[in-house]
Amino acid sequence: MAFLDELEHAVGAALRTDPAELDRVRTDWSGWTTPETPLAVVRARTTSDVQALLRLATAHRVPVVPRGAGTGLAGGAIGTAGTVVLDVSAMDRVLEIDQENETATVEPGVVTDDLAAALAPRGLWWPPDPASRAISTVGGNIATNAGGLLCAKYGVTRESVLGLQIVLADGSLVRLGRRTMKGVTGYDLTALLIGSEGTLGVVVEATLKLRRVEADPVVTIGATFPDVRSAAAAAAAITASGLRCAALELMDAATCAAIDALVAAGEGPAGDLPALAGRGAFLLVQTDGGAAPREAEAALRCIADAGGDGRVAPDAATGAALVALRRAAHPAFAKLGEVLIEDVCVPRSALPAMFEAVEAIALRHGLPIPTIAHAGDGNLHPNIVIPASVPHAPGEIPDVVWAAGEELFRAAIALGGTLTGEHGVGVLKRRWIAEELGDDVMALSRRVKAAFDPLGLLNPGKVW
Template sequence: MRIVEDLRAELGDRIVTEPQVLQAMRTDRSGWVGPGTPAVLVRAASVADVQAVMRLASVHRVPVVPRGAGTGLAGGAIGTEGAIVLDLSGMRRVLEVDVQNEVAVVEPGIVTDDLAAVLAEHELWWPPDPASRAISTVGGNIATNAGGLLCAKYGVTRESVLGLRVVLADGTLIGVGRRTVKGVAGYDLTALMVGSEGTLGVVVEATLKLRRISRDPVVTIGATFPDVIAAAAAAAAITASGLRPAALELMDAATCTAIDDLLQPSAEYPVLAGRGAFLLVRTDSAAAADEAALAARLIRHAGGEPEVSTDALTGERLMQVRRSAHPAYARLGEVLIEDVAVPRSALPAMFAATERIGASHGIPIPTIAHAGDGNLHPNLVVPPHLAGEPGHIPDVVWSAADELFHEAIALGGTLTGEHGVGILKRRWLADELGGDVFALSERLKAAFDPLNILNPGKVL
């Protein structure tokens, strides 16, 4: 292909065309496998590399799929037929840590945990805390506006990004946003870029808003419940009381069993199997003990049994239990990992709907939730007798997912709280947005990408 020849002439050994490498670009952590094979992989090492790719792609009108670690769960970075996969994972430098102003400037390929280690040396941290933080990149977090375990109190990625440098579809490099805490000059293009899944531009640098590491006490509660509806009611009561825990995480009975099978509980980890549900609460302010006491009272009132700990090691082990959910699900077989969000008061209704939908379709749906912000992750397990080729999701599973999505929307919620739309949810996006907003979104996309070469077929 002429585009491959031109890329090789300009970028040399950063161009990869080996078939086995290109095949690996057809999927991400969702397990979904795209129907086509990309033409080439470009391992970018600099902003200039990204600009060169976009200039040539624009000339040849070839689609470009920006990609980081490939840990997405909605197919947003899956390479498509004849496309250039633009791998940004090699751009992983921390360019600056401004301790005085609590700002860091980083490249998009840095892994979230690696950034945390660098910032900890300066007694700083970056709040976004996805469960995949050990493998996901900052650029991927920005692309999907990722949340995670701590976002109920500390916000999602958009709230911790001050500015970006972005390469547009024609190769133009722009800077949006600022380094100041406040600023309202012009449209907020930074917020627009965060969560756009590589469809409006390629993020090549991010200015991040940091926090000081607190010395306030931390209290962790692990609470068991007879059923998940009672646990969801407790979580809703905690947020309705005015408490804002740093973490408020809910695991249903099937999730508890799967995690136990993975971790093999010992003195280090609690036994969760056989419980109706498990609720994890963490408070981390000067009033942490009082906040935990109130949370424990609300848990008991809802029928739960709380165990309160001020021991840091115990607290971290409980957080690790929660982070183990997705590896535990992976052991169940083929799983469609979903992501809906509802108003926090609607959590019990959404859990009840999930149980009903799973039963009606004969599909196990173990579910976890960032209960502090109403974000649920129903995991639809493909029955073994229906499992086919990797990435193939049977119609009955999609039917169950369809009902879940419409139930979430009917409750005043959304198709996705943090995973993004990607390929997997684009067919439902218009149902949530409505015709006028969807059409406006298409015009916005065309303004940034008139040739439709930036991650086409994703989101819209």
């Protein structure tokens, strides 16, 4: 094939066509696997590799799927028939850390935890804190506008990116944004690219906005409740009171039981950990800054008013253990069987109603749906467990799971919410996007896509 011959000449060993490599990019952490096989994978190491691929792809009209670590949960970076997967995970250099101006410039393949390790000795940190931080990349965070445990107070990825260097579909290299803390010259194309799931351009460099590590106190509270609705009501009351907790995380009874089983098996976090099984729900609250003790007292009052039992961690080690329990949720779910990790977001006042809807949907379809939530911003993650009794091929999503997911999405939209808070649309939610956005916004969005990618070669079949 002339295209592949030219591509090999341009990028050399970065081009991969062996079956194992092609099979690797047919799936992601959503568990969904396409039955199709892409043409090739390019494991780019430089911006020049990215440009070379996109120039040739444009000349030959070959679609390109940008991909990082493959930890996405919506099928947004999966290679399909006739595509070349552009894997940028090897572009993993921290190019600069500017302590004076509190910025870092990095390549897209830098793992979030590795960035944190590079920043810590300099007294700096980057706020986006996804649960997948040990394996996900900065580029992936940018592609989906990821949030995480700390986003209620410190914002999602968009609030912590100052500028981007991107390669457009035709291979052009464009710099967006700036290195300054503020600036309104022209349209904010940096913000537009964040969350665009690789459909507008390929990020090859990002300038990030950092924060100083503060010595102010951190107070961590663990609170148990008789049921998830009262825990959700407490979380809604905390945010309605004006408190902006650093973390406000809610786990339902099924999640608590799964985490306890993981810990009991010796595969969970270590330390002095409370037993969660048998609880109706668990709420993790963390306040920080100079007002942390006062804010914690106010949060405890909201917890008590909602019927919960809240207790302050006596020391930093215990507080860290409580956070580790929350981070253990997804490994715990994996022990239950095959899991589809879902992602909806509702107004914070609607949290109790959305949890009630999840419970009803689980009962109606006979599916376990343990649910966790970034309660501070109304972002729920219902985890649909596919029972072994439901027949389906590997990598296939059974009809009963699609039906339950559809009800989850429509329930969130009916409550004034959205299909996805941070995982993205990808392929798995594409069929419902028009229900949320409407025809006019869909048409406008397609015109924006055409302005960046007139031939429709970047990540086709995803989002739109």
